[in-house]
Amino acid sequence: MKLETTSLQAFLAARPVLRAWFMLSKEETLSQQVAEKTLKLLSSWANSLTEFKPQAIYTLGSLVYLDGAQFGAKSDVDLIVVLPEIPDALERVQWLEGFLKCKVNLEDELGKLLRKDRKELICSVVAVTPLEIYADLHKDGAHGFFSNNQFFDLITRKSIKGLPGAGSSLIAERLVGECVRQAQKWRNTFLAVNALGDPRVLPFDDANDAAPxxxxxxxxxxxxxxxxxxxxxxxxxxxxxxxxxxxxxxxxxxxxxxxxxxxxxxxxxxxxxxxxxSSTDQLTMIELIFDAAIQVEAKSASPPAQDAPALNGMHSTVFFAQRFADAFPGVRGVVWFDDPNEIKQRLEVLLAAPLEFKDATPLWWTRGNSNLTISTFSDLGKCYLINYDELAITKVAAVNNKSYKYNFVYIEVGPLEPTGLYDSTPSRIVEVEKGEGPFTYYSEEYAIVDGKHLVTRSVYDDGSAVIGGKLQSIKGRAELRGRYVTKYNFIIAAGGASLLDQSYDSELEEHMEAMLKGEDHLKEIAEEIVRLPTGRF
Known part of the structure; x- marks a missing residue:
């Protein structure tokens, strides 16, 4: 039996839950229709770029998640463009300059389809070399971004889990990875133009600096x-x-x-x-740096063991919240700890193994412009070892800040004795203490051979040393270390915490420098990070 229209309206009005479901289903259908039209436009555009010969072009995010059911008026479009093999920095810059014109045309077409203002930036393009995919290095440090995400190939119109080869050739040297990520970030900003061609990278004319x-x-x-x-x-x-x-x-x-x-x-x-x-000048510089960095021989990376556990999609802030609650039960607001035994107990819970998982490394340390995942933690007696850094931790502050997403732990480190390997260390320590040098802290990099012989970082890198009067290989026998010989500080947080948002790096570094001078900025940090977005992982 059919219901008349008026009867259907009365039926829905009398049942708010069913009415809401009906409206939601209708909205999802409309979103999927818009998403499909957008995908069709993007595929046509991607297939028209034969002159540029990109190896692949992918999209991801709300446009393809749940068949586009969450793609709406406020959604943006994310693209991954894999450059052809271009080994030279200057040729990559030329390619990106030409591609920029196609990006402007795409913004115009997307604006017409989605009925958006031409001044609005609709599409974010992450332009990557194959090396960046193989190393699974994302511009914002998102762990496993290229290997774990769901992508839609705009040229073949096929959905895939992880990009081909992602994670197959990791970069172990931290600074090489940082340079690669920065180049990727700069390309993304260079290509961030709207339909009017308005650039995000503006001419640099600061009177105090030669370059950004x-x-x-x-x-x-x-x-x-x-x-x-x-x-x-x-x-x-x-x-x-x-x-x-x-x-x-x-x-x-x-x-x-x-x-x-x-x-x-x-x-x-x-x-x-x-x-x-100019914006092209700046891009050229960062691409030259990219080439110089990847020419440096990086050490082999060791991926997590195959039997390592998996987080199975758990967001890093949830994982960190669980560890935080176990290590600092009852803490609300800011609570300080300076008793060595109490610090030891709480850190052993917060940084208990495992710290690396098959699909993520959820805990990070950060000082703002420098940050890295935390893979290992151990107690050496005189100090702690986080990754390869020796840290004489003297103070810890646990910050439980309004929501689990914003929790973090502040760590303050006292000076360790110098290794004696570097003649310049004593004068550098004096500079730091007087505030006369360029740095507010100082550390030494060295290696321990066979658990007892100390050698300089350069000797470690060369792989041979004179020990007991005999020149011998130390490959596989040496363990790299960093030792802080002045006060130092950093923060431990979830990899996806808002505190690690790139836009906050400089402000956080300023706070950390002030903390080293004895000022307490933890409440300021706690207030500022709630205005920042949490990361994806």
Whole structure:
């Protein structure tokens, strides 16, 4: 028996739950229709890029999740574009400049389809080399991004779990990985133009710096790598060292880049009037840094054991909240701990094995612009070992902040005795204590051979040492270490915590520097991070 329209309306009005379900189903259907039209447009666009010969173009996120049921007016479009094999930085820049015009056209077409303002940025493009996929390195540090996500191939119109080869060739050297991620991040920003072609990377004309600080810091990382770590700890963030390295990189390509070489020289207080660096200039620099970094021989990475447990999709903030509750039961707000026995008990719970899983490494340490996953933790008696850093932890603050998503643990470290391997260490310590040097903390990198012989980082990198008067190989016998010989501090949080949001890096670093000077900024940090988004993992 059919219901009349008025009867159907009365039936729905009398049943709010059923009416809500009906409306939700209708909205989901409309979202899926818009998603399908968007996918059709994207596929047509992807297949038109024959001139650029991309290896693949994928989309992900709400556009393909649940068949687009959650794709709506406020949703954006995420694309992964795999560049063709282009081994040279300058050729990659040329490719990206040409591709940028196609990106503007795509924004225009998407705006018409989705009825959005032309000033609005609709589509985010992450342009990657195959190396970045094989290393499974994402610009924001999202663990397993390329290997664990669901992607839709816009050229073949097929859905796949993980990109081909993702995670097959990991990069073990931290600074190489940082340079690779930064290049990926810069490409993403370079391509972040709307339908009007408005750029996100603006000309750089700061009177105080020769180039943007992130570019100079990553150039300094390259120098650190090329020095085989045998330089002042912290030198990898020294912008002056970075500016010197950029000068060398540009000088090597001066015939191909005469104008950029001249502009950068003018910005380094040369005789010429300083000129701004264009968005292409900045992209060129970061691609040169990318090439220099990947030329450094990286050590083999050891993936988690095959029998390691899996988080099976559990968000890192949930995992961290469970560990936090076990280690700091009853803590609300900010609570400090300075008793050595109490610190030991609580850290052993917070950082208990396993810390690495098949599908994630959920706990991270951060100081803002420097951060990394936490893979191992142990008590050495005189200090603790987190990854390969020796830390004489003196104070811990547990911060339970409004919601489990915003919890974090602040760690303060006292100085350890220098190893005696580096003649420059005593003077560097004095500089830090007087506040006269470029760094607010200092550490030594070294290695322990056979559990007892200490060697410098450069000796470790070379793989041979003179021990007991005999020159011998130390490969497989040496364990890399970092030792903080001044006060130091950092924060432990979930990898997907808002505190690790890239936009907050500089502010967090400023807070950490102030904390080293005795100021308590934990409440400020706690208040600021609730305004930031949590990460995906």
């Amino acid at each position: 600080k992130p570019i100079m810091r990553h150039a300094a990382m390259v120098q650190r790598l090329e020095d085989e770590g045998d330089d002042n700890p912290g030198a990898e963030y020294d912008v002056d060292i970075g500016a010197d390295r950029i000068t060398v990189l540009l000088n090597e390509r001066r015939k191909s880049l005469p104008e950029l070489t001249r502009r950068f020289a003018s910005r380094r207080k040369g005789r010429m009037a300083p000129e701004p660096l």
